[in-house]
Amino acid sequence: MSDGERHRPFEGRRLLVVSTNYAPEVTGIGPYATQLAEHWAQSGARVRALTGLPHYPSWQLDEAYRSVWRTVEVRGGVGVHRRRHYVPSRQSALRRAAFEASVLATGLLAPPPGRPDAVVAQMPSLAGGVIGARIARRHRVPYIPVVQDLMGAAAAQSGIRGGDRAAALAAAAERYALSRATLVGVIHESFVPRVTALGVDPGRIRTVPNWTHVQGPTADRAATRARLGWDPATPVLLHSGNMGLKQGLEVLVDTARLAPDLRVVLMGDGNQRDALRARAEGLPNVDFLEPAGAGEFTDILAAADVLAVTQRASVLDMSVPSKLTSYFVSGRPVVASVADEGGTADEVRRSGAGVLVAPEDPAALLETVRKLAADPVAAGELGAGGPAYVARRLSREAGLARFDDLLTEALDGRGSARR
The missing domain is CATH 3.40.50.2000 (Glycogen Phosphorylase B;)
Structure with missing residues (x-):
């Protein structure tokens, strides 16, 4: 040939x-x-x-x-x-x-x-x-x-x-x-x-x-956080993507309610966005961002401390979120609040770039986020598994x-x- x-x-x-x-x-x-x-x-x-x-x-x-x-x-x-x-x-x-x-x-x-x-x-x-x-x-x-x-x-x-x-x-x-x-x-x-x-x-x-259909982050992480108004001392837990029913994003709002010292950011759009806004009313530590453009998308992901993927406990074998490929390339640790026996859990385990917690459990999610925020070195090592997995498989x-x-x-x- x-x-x-x-x-x-x-x-x-x-x-x-x-x-x-x-x-x-x-x-x-x-x-x-x-x-x-x-x-x-x-x-x-x-x-x-x-x-x-x-x-x-x-x-x-x-x-x-x-x-x-x-x-x-x-x-x-x-x-x-x-x-x-x-x-x-x-x-x-x-x-x-x-x-x-x-x-x-x-x-x-x-x-x-x-x-x-x-x-x-x-x-x-x-x-x-x-x-x-x-x-x-x-x-x-x-x-x-x-x-x-x-x-x-x-x-x-x-x-x-x-x-x-x-x-x-x-x-x-x-x-x-x-x-x-x-x-x-x-x-x-x-x-x-x-x-x-x-x-x-x-x-x-x-x-x-x-x-992975996006490019890796290029901007200075501290500069991106400053531009977004994120305090360097406040841990940021970010979810990016569709705000639909199967995501079960209520767990993130409820996590923010338990932890006033944690900033929870929901970036994206979807048919549950208004309902989530209503649930988060009165919570100053919950932010809603519009979907980011291609030029800054992974820079914003990389500026967060922890990236969240969530699914209802009933979601087992019908979906593997496409957001994971973008999360992995960002180099930040992933916390997956999903059923342990589903495809999403399998993918997070295979990547070596994240931690699994029980779905729909704000306390368990908060405990894991706090541990990662308290140990930036370990969190960085965990997040580094993402780009390596992308290079190896994605x-x-x-x-x-x-x-x-x-x-x-x-x-x-x-x-x-x-x-």
Whole structure:
């Protein structure tokens, strides 16, 4: 194979990436779909992306797209086909179903033109998985869904209103989408039993971990803290990312209530932000920050003393937060208030960059944060495990190479699609 063939392995291939989330969204799965599509475009493929309108994590339409119904953009060499859909500002099973139905309808009624050589879909959304399966079946081409979250399990475990009914419907949609796949990608091996239970042969499942899609911190840590108004003597516990139901962020507010000498910072957006603000009313040691831009994001993470990842105790095997890859690159210790037997706990243990505490237990969380704040040397050593883990397992190059292998295997016919 020539150097040119190695660097442009998909020259002339026509690829369709289906992902409800895409740039300019900077958190969640959008950055992964974007970087993957642009990587394949740089590898010589003709890539189209079928996506929705930017709305995450605020669950409000981006101002620039409020009057848009259907549009095509070119981003990073990718033709991005956007379709309008319903965006629920508050979450319930009924509203989520309406969101998925609107994504499904607009995606199926107006897919990008032309016949792709392969279809790759990010799940969630459920609708994206079904759309990908239908388009691939129509053209009789390989189909590869990538499971980022399991929505059936999420509905059952996250506490969403009407979740039990939604769980059955979501699992049926997941079964439909996954059973028709040539190969199935999962971002963590803890998803394999659930995916297998949905009717997928374990021999068709491949683990393709997310990678760190942000750059490491560059700013002076003390200067960043001063700019943010954080007292050098006050420990800062920071959570970044989506403020949704499954995160169970109430534990952070309740931790702040127990410790007036601790500053708790919630950076991001989501449908539970207003409820968390109300819960934190009267607590001067709780701050809410807007999502940070790419230029300062990891600098803010690195300025904190401890980074928090939280999940409800019921969340076990349906999600591994994408925020972990950014946390690890920042070099700060992670405290994970999550179920011990879940995929998130597995990832924190594997990294060597964090400590596990019981979920929904403010006292246990506070005790661990105090220990780390009292021993900066030990905290620094623990945090240093994050960048080392990124270099060892979560680099962008390694992550994209795994997807190259997955796509190559599907195109070569080594998977067995069900059509």
